[in-house]
Amino acid sequence: MRDLNDRRFPKVVLVEFEKIAREVSTYASTSIEGNPLPLTEVKKVLKSKPEHVRDSEQEILNYNQALQDLDRVLRLGKTKIALPLVLDIHKKVIKGLLPSFETGRLRQKPVVINDPQTGHTVYLPPDAEEVPELIQELVSFVQDKEGIVDPLILAGIFHKQMVIIHPFMDGNGRTTRLATKVLLAKMGLNTFKLFSFENYYNQNVSKYFQTVGECGDYNELKHTIDFTCWLEYFTSGLIDELLRVQKLLPDVGNTPETKLENHHLKILEYIKRNGFITDRQYVLFTDRAKATRTLDFQKLIVLGFIERRGKGKATHYVFKEGE
Secondary structure: OHHHHHOOOOHHHHHHHHHHHHHHHHHHHHHHOOOOOOHHHHHHHHHHOOOOOOHHHHHHHHHHHHHHHHHHHHHHOOOOOOHHHHHHHHHHHOOOOOOHHHOOOOOOOOOOEEOOOOOOEEEEOOOHHHHHHHHHHHHHHHHHHEOOEOHHHHHHHHHHHHHHHOOOOOOHHHHHHHHHHHHHHHOOOOOOOOOOHHHHHHHOHHHHHHHHOOOEEHHHHOOOOOOHHHHHHHHHHHHHHHHHHHHHOOOOOOOOOOOOOHHHHHHHHHHHHHOOEOHHHHHHHOOOOHHHHHHHHHHHHHOOOEEEEOOHHHOEEEEOOOO
16 A cells, blocks of 8 residues: 555646545545435535535535545644544534534533434443543554554554544544544555545445444443454455555556656646547647547556547547546
8 A cells, every 4th residue: 555655646647536536435435324425426516516505415525625624734744643633523524514512522412323224222332421531542542552553453443442432423434434544644554645445335334334333332342342353344445445446547657558648648637627538629739640649548548547438429538437
């Protein structure tokens, strides 16, 4: 994963892959919590940013903005896992969805976790009075073990313990996944740029909830909770996402066959600005022959950057969608 983060791509390529990763992360993380919008609709919401939004659309806009804000702060090197960060993340993801006195604040009331299919109560989190101390203990543990415990294991422990504590009235899952991404990035495993580990969990939501959550009363379970099954699942998810992304990303510049020339980058820049390109549009800013232009498009298709749509005169090329 470190090696993939260190790979160098043309800026237009990197920007597009980062945008796709944010779209997939936003869709997957909100879908896990029951948001009904499909990926195609999520992309439309992020592109148009409607003025009057439903709650489902607000969730999408909030998560995507939080991803961008956190990535920006990480690049400045000013982020550390602490309670203020967790509260700020919650404030971002729940903006406009909870009363202000519950936004960016630890819960003051008891909550219960119900099975989404049966509606039956399956878990009783810690009492609200215990939450501040439990969160601070978790943050202190992460700070003490950073650089000592393997980053994947430490991030996995943090993730599950946050779910167990359930510190907020709503937005716990989204806040936890974003905070986990920050923790991973601080330890050298940046999933903001090209990865979406949320996508892996969304492939099998039932398994995610079964492994990250617990059944019963926290007060009766707290001394016997086993993290093993979850940590195996958590690390497998990150590795699976790494392999998925590797298949999508070409080895740009490693060989003459994969190196992108200036005319290739111009095609990608045009698609970035306009959403698609046709041969008739390409010929307006290049003097390359038709057969050569066809080869230019074909190379970008083979490398996995673009895909062909339509037939005959309707043929055009767009960025290849992430799977």
